[in-house]
Amino acid sequence: MGERVFVREVGLRDGLQLVKRMLPADRKLEWCRSAVEAGVPEIEVTSFVPAKVVPQFADAEEVAKGALALGGNFTAAALVPNSKGAERALALGLPKINYVLSASEEHNLANVRRTTDESIKDFANIVALRNSSAAGRTRLAGGIATAFGCTIQGVVSEKRVVEIAARLAELGADEIIVADTVGYAHPNQVRRIFKAILRAVAPLPVAAHFHDTYGMGLANVREAVRLGVRTVDAATGGLGGCPFAPGAAGNVATEDVVYMLHGLGFETGIDLDGIRAATRFCRDELGVVPTSRVFAAMAKA
């Protein structure tokens, strides 16, 4: 058996935030169930953002509760952009919370209307909330969006990204997520940034989150895994985008990532046919065209 890489489904969060068609909570849970059945070990089931910012997540509580009730051997996680969101997630007893701020000041301002430093400070509040809550065992990830560049600001300082990662680790993160929100990263940049962050936050696990805007998604996953990253975000079919990253394409597709990792000799516990079923479900429910190459290739074969 090969070494394990944890592929996390973010389609229900990242994949849905740009989709205009509202997917009812029970449909979201059906998608979630199909991912669980396919063997996905962690699923970001929703986002605790204000409903007026992303109406698609107005049902965050209902979806999170439903996901917790699903059973199955998986971790239900949710994204939160601030301590308000964390409170909501903690109140439900979610076992994992992914807090995300942007390394790009301008993206952070557009996204959550405060500076990156203010968002870093808020992470300390969230750690305190977690520590004092009944859900004291909830794992807290500290995520860094626009870590490889920003559609608004352009270049993002690599030094700053590494500093933020170290700071989040210091404040009590159980995991660091490094996200190429807009899909600008190329493999050399991945090597530089992940090497520095892995060193800065060791022994914390570091997760990689890539978008495929310029086609470099899988090359970047490959590079991250080569450096020792063992947690990779992906979305069913290659859905995804960011309201404040115009032009960004979807996340790397779950089936493409899984296909490559299996080819590289890693074990994921994920069944490719199960993911393809989830992609067909999304295609039919959301009316979107999956960008996954594996999905297209296997449909033709």
Added chain:
Amino acid sequence: MGERVFVREVGLRDGLQLVKRMLPADRKLEWCRSAVEAGVPEIEVTSFVPAKVVPQFADAEEVAKGALALGGNFTAAALVPNSKGAERALALGLPKINYVLSASEEHNLANVRRTTDESIKDFANIVALRNSSAAGRTRLAGGIATAFGCTIQGVVSEKRVVEIAARLAELGADEIIVADTVGYAHPNQVRRIFKAILRAVAPLPVAAHFHDTYGMGLANVREAVRLGVRTVDAATGGLGGCPFAPGAAGNVATEDVVYMLHGLGFETGIDLDGIRAATRFCRDELGVVPTSRVFAAMAKA
């Protein structure tokens, strides 16, 4: 200035062989001219196969002559599947001939109706033809198709692929091309096969040819380049396919490869906007949807 990687345009050959709409010779030459203007150093302008096998290449002589007449600082190359094709190409004085056989016996039989060993022997004839022809300075590449697997035969022996490469080198190839005709390769396989071939045929240059069927095209290019490969095939917009490789997707897109190589610090001499213009031309002339992510991203930006 970074180290140079030679990106070769194969869209006019690989990209066209599955396209049903006949592109008139003058349109092919316009495409060729736009690639030359974009700075592409080598272009596979046509294929000297029997017109009844691939009607799209019935105009091979006309296109090759036209390409030679274009001027501009590029190498006009053509694919040939046998010594008959090589005679036609040599008669025109083409500076580069890419001879291709299949490592998969079954693919070779389907493609050229003879065994791989018969095709290897024919390469010796082609070397002799070249040596005795007026075009004695024509460079001869020995290409190995289905080097990473075959839609008909399935698995292809890696040992056999390396042996064929060594044999082609021994017989007088000036370059070895290793092709993932159907897009099955993953980065570990690329590492194993290219490492072994680079060692077996040194100091001959080795070129990499990938299709993006399972989305691994750029990750594979990245891996090949990391090993020292400095010649990479690509097609405008990501066109391509093989009549005997059902389900195979197009070549890696020229713009995606160039974008990544520039990001990695390599120099290609190729202007991205020029390639995008060529892709728009192909889209409009051929009625195909480009699969290049860079093309899509830059169109949105």
